[in-house]
Amino acid sequence: MLITRYAKMIMSLSLAAFCLLVAFDNITDYGTNYAAVQHVLSMDTTFPGNALMYRAITNPALWHLAYAVIIAVEIILGFLFLAGAVRLFQVRHASGAVFNQAKTLFVAGATLAFLLWYLGFMVVAGEWFAMWQSKDWNFQEPSFRIYVTVLAVLIFVALPDGDLPDATTGTRTDRS
């Protein structure tokens, strides 16, 4: 159905807007989230005396590097989702098989987004750097929201699209 195809483009565009805006904000308002990276990597607000402190990174150059990698991935994500939406738009009237093929960029974007917010934020930051122990610098909640959103949209977009019915078929099926 055409409406389903448009729904998939709109969701891809929304995710593109989100990633690009977050990247833009992180660049122009660098300090706000840099503080977060700093606290998470240095593990300075985890439980006192926990046995995982050997993982702490206290070199500011590495904080900047980690933050820059995150921002770079967000930019790549924004463009993947944008390009994904454009690809879908280009084949919106094509056969189901062609439309399904055109999902490559979107699926790549969603996978990378899952890796950033699940692997990067939940596994590496949350568990490796024990961010979960911190009261003030714990980003598990927002990360969860983002990757669940990405996952749900991914599942919806990945649902196979059939051929579009021509006008006559549409009317007939509606009547039955």
Add this chain to the structure above:
Amino acid sequence: MLIVRYAKIAMNLALAAFFLLVTFDNITDYGSNYQFVQHVLSMDTTFPGNALMYRAITEPLLWHLAYGIVIALQGVTGVLYLLGAVRLYQALRAPGAGFEQAKTYTIAAGTLGFVIFFFLFMVIGGEWFSMWQSKDWNAQTAAFRFYIAVLGVLIFVALPDADLPGNTAKHGTRKRQDADKVER
């Protein structure tokens, strides 16, 4: 399966009830969420000295306008869900293809619901107006709960429905009609 079709209709009705009730409450209890719009758009509870304050909107007319747009979109979404349920009910015993065709309104509703609570609340409210920085006026968790319900139902409803056991005979009839048309 008929039960799956009923499930899809029931969920459409539940979401219609949610959106219509929210719309009604926002109109009759205008002030409660108007405060929210006001604080988010004016960015008066974001981190002091953040570099994004140039985005703040302090004109009350624009607060009313933004709130009006959100309420209108919520109302439209509620009506679309309601129409979606009605259309699905009309196609309840249709062959799979016919039931598929009847999903237009519910998919439109799901998309608009996602646009309201993800694009407007999370992207525009949360990121552009930095609502995430606010301790007291942050609607991210609520918005997340809303659009995850919308998305979950959308995925379920969009899953393809097959013919019902009783549809084979009807299929035959339809094919014969098709053949007639072709002959004519």
